[in-house]
Amino acid sequence: MNDADKNLMGASAPRKEGRKKVTGAALYIDDISFPGMLYGVTVRSPLARGRVNNISFTGDLPWDEITKVTAEDIPGENYVALILNDQPYLAKDIVNHPEEPLLLLAHENKYLLEKARRSVRIEIEELPAVLNLEDSLNRKHVIWGSDNVFKSFLVNKGDVDQAWSRAAFVIEGTYETGAQEQLYIENNGVIAVANERDGVTVWGSMQCPYYVHKALVKLFNLPEEKVRVIQTETGGGFGGKEEYPSLIAGHAALLAWKSGRPVKVIYDRAEDMVATTKRHPSRTQHRTAVDANGKLLAMEIGFVIDGGAYCTLSPVVLSRGTIHAAGPYYSPNVRIRSSAVATNTPPQGAFRGFGAPQSIFALERHFDRVAKTIGLSPEEFRRRNFIRRGETTATNQVIQEEVDLSALLDRALNLSNYYEKRERFEKENSHSKIKKGVGFASFMHGAGFTGSGEVYLASVVGLEASADGLVRVLSASTEIGQGTNTIFCQIAAETLDLPYESIEITQPDTSVVPNSGPTVASRTCMIVGKLVESAALSLKQTLIGSGLLREGYSPAEFKQACADFHKRFGPLRATSKYQPPENVFWDDEKYQGDAYGAYAWAVYVAEVSVDMYTYEARVEDFVALQEVGKVINPVLAAGQIEGGVAQAIGFTLFENVVWQDGRMVNNQMTNYIIPTAADIPPIHVYFEENPYPFGPAGAKGIGELPMDGGAPAILNAIENATGISFTQVPLMPEMLMNGLGRSE
Amino acid sequence: MDYSITPIAVSLTVNGQSQTVEAFPMERLLDVLREQLRLTGVKEGCGEGECGACTVVFNGEIVNSCLIPMAQVDGAEITTIEGVALADGQLNRVQQAFVEFGGAQCGICTPGMVLAAMNLLERNPHPSESEIRDGLAGNLCRCTGYMKIFEAVLHVCESRKEDTLPNSG
Numbered sequence: 001m002n003d004a005d006k007n008l009m010g011a012s013a014p015r016k017e018g019r020k021k022v023t024g025a026a027l028y029i030d031d032i033s034f035p036g037m038l039y040g041v042t043v044r045s046p047l048a049r050g051r052v053n054n055i056s057f058t059g060d061l062p063w064d065e066i067t068k069v070t071a072e073d074i075p076g077e078n079y080v081a082l083i084l085n086d087q088p089y090l091a092k093d094i095v096n097h098p099e100e101p102l103l104l105l106a107h108e109n110k111y112l113l114e115k116a117r118r119s120v121r122i123e124i125e126e127l128p129a130v131l132n133l134e135d136s137l138n139r140k141h142v143i144w145g146s147d148n149v150f151k152s153f154l155v156n157k158g159d160v161d162q163a164w165s166r167a168a169f170v171i172e173g174t175y176e177t178g179a180q181e182q183l184y185i186e187n188n189g190v191i192a193v194a195n196e197r198d199g200v201t202v203w204g205s206m207q208c209p210y211y212v213h214k215a216l217v218k219l220f221n222l223p224e225e226k227v228r229v230i231q232t233e234t235g236g237g238f239g240g241k242e243e244y245p246s247l248i249a250g251h252a253a254l255l256a257w258k259s260g261r262p263v264k265v266i267y268d269r270a271e272d273m274v275a276t277t278k279r280h281p282s283r284t285q286h287r288t289a290v291d292a293n294g295k296l297l298a299m300e301i302g303f304v305i306d307g308g309a310y311c312t313l314s315p316v317v318l319s320r321g322t323i324h325a326a327g328p329y330y331s332p333n334v335r336i337r338s339s340a341v342a343t344n345t346p347p348q349g350a351f352r353g354f355g356a357p358q359s360i361f362a363l364e365r366h367f368d369r370v371a372k373t374i375g376l377s378p379e380e381f382r383r384r385n386f387i388r389r390g391e392t393t394a395t396n397q398v399i400q401e402e403v404d405l406s407a408l409l410d411r412a413l414n415l416s417n418y419y420e421k422r423e424r425f426e427k428e429n430s431h432s433k434i435k436k437g438v439g440f441a442s443f444m445h446g447a448g449f450t451g452s453g454e455v456y457l458a459s460v461v462g463l464e465a466s467a468d469g470l471v472r473v474l475s476a477s478t479e480i481g482q483g484t485n486t487i488f489c490q491i492a493a494e495t496l497d498l499p500y501e502s503i504e505i506t507q508p509d510t511s512v513v514p515n516s517g518p519t520v521a522s523r524t525c526m527i528v529g530k531l532v533e534s535a536a537l538s539l540k541q542t543l544i545g546s547g548l549l550r551e552g553y554s555p556a557e558f559k560q561a562c563a564d565f566h567k568r569f570g571p572l573r574a575t576s577k578y579q580p581p582e583n584v585f586w587d588d589e590k591y592q593g594d595a596y597g598a599y600a601w602a603v604y605v606a607e608v609s610v611d612m613y614t615y616e617a618r619v620e621d622f623v624a625l626q627e628v629g630k631v632i633n634p635v636l637a638a639g640q641i642e643g644g645v646a647q648a649i650g651f652t653l654f655e656n657v658v659w660q661d662g663r664m665v666n667n668q669m670t671n672y673i674i675p676t677a678a679d680i681p682p683i684h685v686y687f688e689e690n691p692y693p694f695g696p697a698g699a700k701g702i703g704e705l706p707m708d709g710g711a712p713a714i715l716n717a718i719e720n721a722t723g724i725s726f727t728q729v730p731l732m733p734e735m736l737m738n739g740l741g742r743s744e
Numbered sequence: 745m746d747y748s749i750t751p752i753a754v755s756l757t758v759n760g761q762s763q764t765v766e767a768f769p770m771e772r773l774l775d776v777l778r779e780q781l782r783l784t785g786v787k788e789g790c791g792e793g794e795c796g797a798c799t800v801v802f803n804g805e806i807v808n809s810c811l812i813p814m815a816q817v818d819g820a821e822i823t824t825i826e827g828v829a830l831a832d833g834q835l836n837r838v839q840q841a842f843v844e845f846g847g848a849q850c851g852i853c854t855p856g857m858v859l860a861a862m863n864l865l866e867r868n869p870h871p872s873e874s875e876i877r878d879g880l881a882g883n884l885c886r887c888t889g890y891m892k893i894f895e896a897v898l899h900v901c902e903s904r905k906e907d908t909l910p911n912s913g
Contacts, residue, residue, distance in 0.1 A: 018843035021851030022835060022858055024785020024825035031784035183886055185789045185797055186852040235787075235852025236886050269790040481850025481887045635846040639892050643849065646889030669794035669884070677890045678881040 076221030144342035158333035163298035167289035186235020199226025239350030277349025284362030321355025364712030437721025446596025447701025469559030522701025630698035648710025759827025796883030799856030849887035
């Protein structure tokens with residue numbers, strides 16, 4: 001990668017910060033300390049819902065040395081500014097979920113501090129709580145607003161009601177998914193420095209520096225320029241560091257503000273698991289009308305997610321889940337009713353896929369049921385109903401891009417030897433206690449914010465070239481392992497005809513970088529990457545337009561031109577702001593129109609074995625085929641898919657959040673199990689490339705896609721192996737035993 | 745931990761350097777490495793010996809340093825990720841392969857994973873894929889799905905077969 005490379009986009013440039021990471025030199029938040037720094041801890045609610053009567057400090061401890069912060073100490077607004085602003089930084093009189101923050105403590109000795117945390121006595125009068133989705137929907141108690149509902153959507157296409165009577169078949173089903181912990185290996189953590197003179201500065205592990213910035217401005221009631229947020233090396237996020245860092249950053253900053261000292265707040269694993277957000281549990285109900293030829297007539301879908309005690313991002317999670325609920329199929333009539341409801345559990349939040357894995361699980365399980373009922377193979381039923389160019393989605397978005405899902409399906413089934421395996425397993429299973437099966441899911445994932453989201457975000461990226469020709473990318477898009485740094489450098493280098501090594505990334509720091517939006521929604525490559533590309537083009541045109549450079553220049557000539565530019569005109573900088581593609585239409589009221597600029601399309605095939613003695617289900621082999629536009633970096637892209645598939649396998653067979661009185665009780669890596677190196681099957685990743693005109697070099701988004709298809713493919717395979725149709729994930733061995741036991 | 749207990753003196757050799765530290769008997773080796781010796785390449789992921797982010801080599805064996813109390817450390821020889829690059833600052837083969845094959849994503853498990861991979865290859869220079877899986881099963885990675893880590897380790901084995909240079913990884 002030493003020469004200017006015309007084909008850098010599409011090559012596997014080595015990870016930009018790879019060397020730092022393999023040598024242990026990369027500094028994560030807990031690796032940083034400041035002179036005079038205190039540690040901060042959070043005292044939390046012991047109950048799901050109650051009225052706080054008294055807080056007292058017991059035991060033989062130097063309480064006067066310990067900084068204490070309560071809701072009374074908050075200089076500005078006591079809410080985490082996000083969507084509805086209903087979540088307090090510190091509960092005052094009423095607590096609405098277990099582990100809700102009540103009080104903050106800081107001291108320089110972390111062992112003494114832990115003792116102090118345990119010596120705070122909280123007197124709470126218990127109030128009736130709602131602990132699951134059904135009780136919330138049925139309004140067993142009203143715990144939020146007037147009806148426990150954060151948000152509802154109604155998507156209506158055609159007229160489903162006139163379809164039922166014309167249908168040859170009407171098939172119903174209900175499907176459920178559980179909570180899932182993001183389990184980034186680096187826990188949440190921040191360091192804050194805060195005082196009236198300088199304002200508030202926070203360093204931390206996070207996905208979205210400007211979300212934290214917005215929240216701190218409100219919390220301290222400070223002008224924007226008095227708040228500064230800096231992302232440090234971040235050890236995984238997966239959505240779990242989308243909105244939660246705003247809370248923990250505020251806590252550290254409040255302690256710093258009061259004590260006048262830098263304060264570090266680092267969660268340990270148990271606290272991170274018990275107190276922070278997870279994937280929303282869900283329930284989906286399907287009613288599907290099909291004609292005698294196996295063509296869809298109508299889809300009626302009810303989709304409900306459990307948002308926990310406060311709104312956080314639930315409306316947006318619900319939106320993505322709702323839009324993906326009808327999948328990559330054409331049906332003339334569709335009605336989707338969805339809601340996000342409140343329960344007295346810690347708020348749920350973003351997790352890779354953001355509602356789509358839940359609703360796609362339901363659909364792709366349901367379609368195997370539909371196929372079986374009407375006497376078609378799962379693949380044939382889907383072939384007859386795949387959406388094609390010119391047809392409309394559930395929101396009446398006309399698919400403009402070339403998409404051939406039947407061909408994608410055929411290729412995935414061939415790559416996985418699907419037909420041969422189905423035949424062979426059927427023979428072998430009859431005389432074996434290990435039952436084998438193969439199943440698939442076909443699906444899509446929209447990249448970027450839903451609907452008008454990208455227009456509202458109006459993201460900006462900057463590029464700077466120094467006098468010695470070094471180019472820096474300025475964006476708030478964070479590297480959290482997915483490869484932001486690397487692909488941005490590839491995009492800028494190829495666009496500027498420079499070597500990969502001559503591009504650098506500026507550390508995301510809100511006092512330095514423009515707001516390129518949050519690092520979420522599979523938008524970093526497609527949306528922000530495109531802005532990097534256009535800023536790079538504009539930088540190049542500035543040099544050419546000023547007569548300092550000619551097309552076909554060498555890196556040395558570029559360097560000289562930068563030096564000349566600086567001498568004559570001063571700093572060399574270009575920015576690019578998001579412009580929506582033309583002819584994109586979205587109606588937020590009716591939920592109609594172009595939900596996403598582009599979709600990635602995929603077919604995933606899972607092979608499983610089910611041990612009839614131990615009721616252990618294992619994924620033995622996995623094929624992941626997807627069309628994602630241009631692949632910018634094949635090694636990183638495959639890494640994204642493999643990692644997402646592994647998380648989907650965890651979601652399906654391993655990761656069981658056990659709730660008791662609204663609290664996760666298995667909040668340890670010892671009893672909340674994620675897949676190890678010994679548990680993951682060979683994952684075979686294949687890409688098809690159909691360049692998307694509005695992504696950099698044609699790239700679409702891929703980050704969330706691989707989370708969507710694993711669960712239904714695996715449960716479809718388990719049905720193929722055992723004949724039992726399971727409708728719920730995680731599918732733990734106990735549930736397999738119960739299901740299989742009933743059938744024997 | 746009771747902060748009134750008296751610290752003890754512990755002698756240890758870390759990355760080839762002999763030193764003596766003062767620590768509480770039940771203080772975790774992990775904290776002493778990170779806080780006193782500033783070897784922050786040793787990471788904490790779970791604090792209970794499940795994730796392997798705090799892996800170090802301890803008298804030739806890989807251990808979770810979050811489970812080792814300082815009372816057991818006197819006289820020990822310890823290698824951390826900071827001690828494995830080659831003398832001239834070049835990456836060793838395993839580190840190089842992790843960069844080249846995408847074995848590191850967010851990087852938080854990487855120091856432990858690299859040490860576990862190096863230790864595996866020392867014990868078994870030519871492991872099969874299933875031996876690699878078993879050998880690395882004590883180190884959790886949430887990003888990669890492990891495939892690229894296996895590829896990196898297999899590549900090191902392959903490149904060793906191809907040349908006869910002294911073992912550098």
